[in-house]
Amino acid sequence: xxxxxxxxxxxxxxxxxxxxxxxxxxxxxxxxxxxxxxxxxxxxxxxxxxxxxxxxxxxxxxxxxxxxxxxxxxxxxxxxxxxxxxxxxxxxxxxxxxxxxxxxxxxxxxxxxxxxxxxxxxxxxxxxxxxxxxxxxxxxxxxxxxxxxxxxxxxxxxxxxxxxxxxxxxxxxxxxxxxxxxxxxxxxxxxxxxxxxxxxxxxxxxxxxxxxxxxxxxxxxxxxxxxxxxxxxxxxxxxxxxxxx
Amino acid sequence: xxxxxxxxxxxxxxxxxxxxxxxxxxxxxxxxxxxxxxxxxxxxxxxxxxxxxxxxxxxxxxxxxxxxxxxxxxxxxxxxxxxxxxxxxxxxxxxxxxxxxxxxxxxxxxxxxxxxxxxxxxxxxxxxxxxxxxxxxxxxxxxxxxxxxxxxxxxxxxxxxxxxxxxxxxxxxxxxxxxxxxxxxxxxxxxxxxxxxxxxxxxxxxxxxxxxxxxxxxxxxxxxxxxxxxxxxxxxxxxxxxxxxxxxxxxxxxxxxxxxxxxxxx
Numbered sequence: 315x316x317x318x319x320x321x322x323x324x325x326x327x328x329x330x331x332x333x334x335x336x337x338x339x340x341x342x343x344x345x346x347x348x349x350x351x352x353x354x355x356x357x358x359x360x361x362x363x364x365x366x367x368x369x370x371x372x373x374x375x376x377x378x379x380x381x382x383x384x385x386x387x388x389x390x391x392x393x394x395x396x397x398x399x400x401x402x403x404x405x406x407x408x409x410x411x412x413x414x415x416x417x418x419x420x421x422x423x424x425x426x427x428x429x430x431x432x433x434x435x436x437x438x439x440x441x442x443x444x445x446x447x448x449x450x451x452x453x454x455x456x457x458x459x460x461x462x463x464x465x466x467x468x469x470x471x472x473x474x475x476x477x478x479x480x481x482x483x484x485x486x487x488x489x490x491x492x493x494x495x496x497x498x499x500x501x502x503x504x505x506x507x508x509x510x511x512x513x514x515x516x517x518x519x520x521x522x523x524x525x526x527x528x529x530x531x532x533x534x535x536x537x538x539x540x541x542x543x544x545x546x547x548x549x550x551x552x553x554x555x556x557x558x559x
Numbered sequence: 560x561x562x563x564x565x566x567x568x569x570x571x572x573x574x575x576x577x578x579x580x581x582x583x584x585x586x587x588x589x590x591x592x593x594x595x596x597x598x599x600x601x602x603x604x605x606x607x608x609x610x611x612x613x614x615x616x617x618x619x620x621x622x623x624x625x626x627x628x629x630x631x632x633x634x635x636x637x638x639x640x641x642x643x644x645x646x647x648x649x650x651x652x653x654x655x656x657x658x659x660x661x662x663x664x665x666x667x668x669x670x671x672x673x674x675x676x677x678x679x680x681x682x683x684x685x686x687x688x689x690x691x692x693x694x695x696x697x698x699x700x701x702x703x704x705x706x707x708x709x710x711x712x713x714x715x716x717x718x719x720x721x722x723x724x725x726x727x728x729x730x731x732x733x734x735x736x737x738x739x740x741x742x743x744x745x746x747x748x749x750x751x752x753x754x755x756x757x758x759x760x761x762x763x764x765x766x767x768x769x770x771x772x773x774x775x776x777x778x779x780x781x782x783x784x785x786x787x788x789x790x791x792x793x794x795x796x797x798x799x800x801x802x803x804x805x806x807x808x809x810x811x812x813x814x815x816x817x818x819x820x821x822x823x824x825x
Contacts, residue, residue: 349602480586498597
């Protein structure tokens with residue numbers, strides 16, 4: 315990190331900028347709008363800050379690894395990892411940590427506490443915070459499996475490395491309230507359902523709007539997708555032909 | 560001109576090769592406007608259709624036209640210029656060619672705009688055919704003629720601006736932060752997030768003094784038929800001023816940057 319200071323600060327500018335941008339964008343939106351599908355202005359602001367924490371954690375641990383994943387497949391370097399005496403999924407998923415995003419997570423967490431306690435005077439118990447952290451962890455697992463499943467497709471389509479870029483935009487769907495998609499079209503809702511759970515559910519826990527169904531939906535989705543992504547990875551490796559394929 | 564056409568057609572051959580990647584980039588462009596549109600729908604439904612004097616038709620046409628206009632006008636040569644050409648030293652191969660670097664990169668970029676414009680037309684046509692969504696469009700031929708001029712200018716403003724951003728790699732090795740800040744500014748000030756007349760007045764004023772709204776917002780509202788011919792001509796005039804300013808800045812940066820450029824190998 316200190317060896318590549320310019321890179322670290324460039325990442326820091328980028329991640330903090332996007333975090334601020336997302337908060338600003340919802341402030342601009344709620345400047346004209348008081349509520350959307352039962353979500354008040356304050357709840358929408360909390361939602362977007364939770365998204366910033368959530369996606370900050372995800373980018374810290376995973377997104378850089380997925381960018382590397384596409385390069386590994388495209389250049390045939392995955393061979394090297396497959397020969398190591400460790401699980402290949404673990405090796406492609408946890409190689410790099412992007413520390414700059416941790417700053418975003420910490421700042422967003424402080425902002426969340428400030429807004430909820432000092433500004434909105436919302437009651438916040440220790441149990442809420444624990445519930446929030448557990449659900450955020452589950453949400454990250456869920457998002458990881460979605461990214462991993464999509465990136466595994468690159469085994470068959472190695473030149474589609476911009477699927478990783480697409481996933482950044484797909485993940486940003488999570489910052490919208492679940493009801494936004496639910497009221498639009500059932501086909502769209504079914505397609506993006508897991509994504510709509512991952513940030514909406516921890517936010518509902520914080521604002522005391524979570525139903526048992528939301529939490530269970532997320533747990534079930536998470537467990538199913540973890541198994542599906544694992545099986546899909548094992549299956550795809552049979553078709554991996556390296557750079558010469 | 561003959562040489563230019565030859566290079567143009569040569570690059571055009573690469574398009575079918577990258578069609579799947581191009582489609583993924585197009586989908587990327589489509590996601591945010593789609594969800595912003597759905598969010599506005601929610602606001603309109605909650606308020607009984609009267610939020611900020613907006614209607615469902617206005618919001619639908621704004622975000623659908625946004626997809627089309629931005630897919631044609633928003634150029635992205637900056638990463639290639641900075642990472643591949645300047646940082647990795649591939650710029651040397653362009654320096655020996657009988658074309659300016661600006662026009663060579665233009666030939667590489669224009670095809671992506673064409674193919675993404677085609678994707679946008681097809682997808683929007685399908686959505687509007689198979690759903691009950693309706694959009695507002697300008698109805699007279701003169702307006703559309705002026706819109707074509709606006710879109711061409713908008714593309715060149717975006718392209719020159721991004722080339723300038725790419726050239727910053729002559730002086731800084733880490734330019735991602737700069738690129739991302741420019742992207743965020745253009746999303747807010749260019750009308751990509753929401754129509755800029757809905758921004759706070761101070762922010763709207765700032766936006767009008769930047770090239771951002773001239774790339775997407777003004778061509779878009781002209782296509783919606785919400786501005787008069789005279790106003791469109793004024794906007795085209797301002798676009799030309801921006802092109803002149805950005806062109807001069809590009810030339811200055813190129814001259815200074817190329818003097819400090821070094822590459823090894825090859």
